[in-house]
Amino acid sequence: MAKPRVKLSGTDYGLLLRLEWDSPLPQLLVELEEYLQQSPKFFAGAQVLLEIGSRPVLQQDMEQLTVVLLRYGVTLQGVVPILDGLERRPPPAAHAPFTPSPPDPQTLLHLEQRTVRSGEKVAAEGHVIIVGDVNPGAEVMAGHNIFVWGALRGSAYAGVPDREEAIIAALHFAPIQLRIAGHIARPPEARATVAGTPELARIDQNAIVVEAWERGRGGFYKRG
Amino acid sequence: MAGRVITVTSGKGGVGKTTFSANVSAALAALGKRAVAVDTDVGLRNLDIVMGLENRIVYDLVDVVEGRCRLQKAIIRDKRIATLHMLPAAQTRDKSAVTPDAMEKICAELRSQFDFTIVDSPAGIESGFQNAIAGADEVVIVTTPHVSAIRDADRVIGLLEAAEKQQIHLVINRLQPEMVRRGDMLDISDILDILAIELLGIIPEDECIVVSSNRGELAALHATSPAGQAYKNIARRLLGEDVPVLPVEEDRGLLKRLARLFKGQ
Numbered sequence: 290m291a292k293p294r295v296k297l298s299g300t301d302y303g304l305l306l307r308l309e310w311d312s313p314l315p316q317l318l319v320e321l322e323e324y325l326q327q328s329p330k331f332f333a334g335a336q337v338l339l340e341i342g343s344r345p346v347l348q349q350d351m352e353q354l355t356v357v358l359l360r361y362g363v364t365l366q367g368v369v370p371i372l373d374g375l376e377r378r379p380p381p382a383a384h385a386p387f388t389p390s391p392p393d394p395q396t397l398l399h400l401e402q403r404t405v406r407s408g409e410k411v412a413a414e415g416h417v418i419i420v421g422d423v424n425p426g427a428e429v430m431a432g433h434n435i436f437v438w439g440a441l442r443g444s445a446y447a448g449v450p451d452r453e454e455a456i457i458a459a460l461h462f463a464p465i466q467l468r469i470a471g472h473i474a475r476p477p478e479a480r481a482t483v484a485g486t487p488e489l490a491r492i493d494q495n496a497i498v499v500e501a502w503e504r505g506r507g508g509f510y511k512r513g
Numbered sequence: 514m515a516g517r518v519i520t521v522t523s524g525k526g527g528v529g530k531t532t533f534s535a536n537v538s539a540a541l542a543a544l545g546k547r548a549v550a551v552d553t554d555v556g557l558r559n560l561d562i563v564m565g566l567e568n569r570i571v572y573d574l575v576d577v578v579e580g581r582c583r584l585q586k587a588i589i590r591d592k593r594i595a596t597l598h599m600l601p602a603a604q605t606r607d608k609s610a611v612t613p614d615a616m617e618k619i620c621a622e623l624r625s626q627f628d629f630t631i632v633d634s635p636a637g638i639e640s641g642f643q644n645a646i647a648g649a650d651e652v653v654i655v656t657t658p659h660v661s662a663i664r665d666a667d668r669v670i671g672l673l674e675a676a677e678k679q680q681i682h683l684v685i686n687r688l689q690p691e692m693v694r695r696g697d698m699l700d701i702s703d704i705l706d707i708l709a710i711e712l713l714g715i716i717p718e719d720e721c722i723v724v725s726s727n728r729g730e731l732a733a734l735h736a737t738s739p740a741g742q743a744y745k746n747i748a749r750r751l752l753g754e755d756v757p758v759l760p761v762e763e764d765r766g767l768l769k770r771l772a773r774l775f776k777g778q
Contacts (some may be wrong), residue, residue, distance in 0.1 A: 308693050340516040403674075404709050405669030405671075406667045406668060406670055406674075407665070407667040407671065408667075408671055408672075409671045422707070422709065424667050424707055425660075425667070425707070426664050426667065427671075434722055438707075442707070487700065508664040
């Protein structure tokens with residue numbers, strides 16, 4: 290089948306109607322009608338922006354277009370030149386959205402309620418949860434995830450030895466070194482840690498990324 | 514009588530354990546308590562020098578451990594303060610000459626005779642440290658506002674917690690308030706944030722300490738030394754008095770303010 294000459298896509302500004310203006314108008318109108326017929330309920334009452342590109346459009350062509358649109362209850366909201374940059378923007382984070390694997394009830398939890406101090410090591414096969422601080426010089430290792438309900442100032446190694454989906458989360462995130470599966474990260478010297486902002490480290494595109502844990506993001510296990 | 518055995522330790526060397534042990538023992542003695550300072554740094558003894566009792570040593574800790582003399586004979590009584598005593602370490606032996614068991618026995622005996630037994634420990638976390646904490650009821654961690662000293666203090670606190678020492682106090686030594694104000698030195702709250710133990714006192718940097726340590730005089734017995742004043746405050750806090758833990762140089766700050774006032778600034 291030939292490339293569609295009529296296309297409607299969602300943008301931040303609403304629905305955008307794109308036509309291959311190089312084709313003769315009658316043909317475009319037929320295709321537009323076919324397109325709208327596919328889901329008349331969706332288009333009834335909708336408003337669209339028409340992308341006309343950089344060419345002059347005859348008023349009679351515009352009128353014909355409007356007639357077709359109105360037949361399906363669609364109003365022409367406006368006319369714009371090329372809207373390339375205005376298409377629905379990718380999510381603000383350049384990283385793929387975080388979609389952890391669902392929790393496995395078989396995975397063991399290891400809980401420590403204390404300050405893990407320099408020279409001390411907490412290691413467990415399952416998840417490790419520290420209620421307290423992990424001080425510089427201390428080390429936490431987990432086969433799965435690491436959660437620090439306190440400040441993480443030491444080293445954390447999650448997903449030992451090769452669980453790429455493991456994460457490391459802390460209320461105050463200032464580790465000396467992070468490791469997840471086979472990846473190592475050292476936070477840059479002047480990394481801005483916003484006091485009181487919980488943060489989370491995970492692997493994205495073969496590297497460890499750290500991002501703020503924002504309110505409203507919800508229980509992350511509900512995502513994905 | 515059941516006194517308190519308090520071990521002074523730090524992990525890192527050179528932060529002021531010995532100076533602290535000598536001066537707090539003296540300050541406690543000056544407050545009328547029977548106090549004994551014990552040097553467990555066998556092979557590298559210093560406490561006797563700082564306390565100015567070097568030339569009076571006849572028997573030492575190792576002699577007691579090995580049964581060559583009774584504990585009473587090895588204890589030196591200070592001539593300045595009648596209630597101040599010291600038990601020196603041996604200089605010609607090493608740490609292996611003492612064991613934690615032997616230290617526990619000695620501490621038990623001292624506990625029955627003195628209100629305060631202040632045990633000065635060697636730097637490090639090896640056998641000398643293990644000996645020093647064996648008989649302790651309480652531990653004082655001395656640190657300076659340096660990242661490396663704090664890291665070592667944290668390590669030692671972890672070891673003490675593992676050894677189930679319940680009462681661990683923190684002393685921050687050689688604080689330079691002017692540098693803290695400029696943001697060039699770690700803040701007290703930064704230190705407490707990491708170490709998360711009770712603060713017993715803050716001792717300001719004080720040149721008097723260098724002079725008095727070299728001469729075997731005790732700053733805590735001087736009226737004018739800011740550090741000496743801090744040691745006295747710590748002694749009073751150990752006795753349960755409620756002395757506010759404020760940077761001791763407040764007075765000097767006040768003097769500076771007065772000076773400025775007189776200069777018409």
